[in-house]
Amino acid sequence: MRTIALALAWISFVAQACAQPLPADFVYLRDVDATILQDIRYAGSNNFVGRALKGYAAAECVVRRDVAERLKRIQRQLEQENLSLKMFDCYRPARGGRYVGLGP
Numbered sequence: 001m002r003t004i005a006l007a008l009a010w011i012s013f014v015a016q017a018c019a020q021p022l023p024a025d026f027v028y029l030r031d032v033d034a035t036i037l038q039d040i041r042y043a044g045s046n047n048f049v050g051r052a053l054k055g056y057a058a059a060e061c062v063v064r065r066d067v068a069e070r071l072k073r074i075q076r077q078l079e080q081e082n083l084s085l086k087m088f089d090c091y092r093p094a095r096g097g098r099y100v101g102l103g104p
Contacts, residue, residue, distance in 0.1 A: 022062060029061035029087060032068035036061075036075050037086040061090035 022028070029036055040059035041047040075085050080098070 025065050026062055027065050028070050029063050029068050029090065030072065032065070033072040035061070035074055035079070035084065036071060037084050038090070039086055039088050042089050056089075061087045062089055 002036065029038065030101060038061045040056070040061060042053045043056035043059040045051050047053070071087075078084055
């Protein structure tokens with residue numbers, strides 16, 4: 001029962017993090033092209049510190065819309081050769097819900 005409660009708490013936490021509005025002109029890469037692989041290690045334990053880093057509430061790749069569209073075009077070319085892009089830790093969160101380096 002405790003495991004179920006922990007799982008539900010985690011799902012709620014991730015859902016809230018994903019619901020946070022993004023800065024203008026930024027998108028979740030999965031919304032533009034869900035076929036691009038994502039390895040957001042700072043949001044989990046498979047990284048150099050062995051635990052999620054503060055600020056990475058969800059394993060999401062956040063990029064500018066124009067970057068996402070370019071990645072999508074490259075992905076289509078790679079798919080013809082049975083290859084795929086793989087994105088690693090696509091943003092740097094800051095305390096207070098702002099994204100460092102994503103603003104104007």
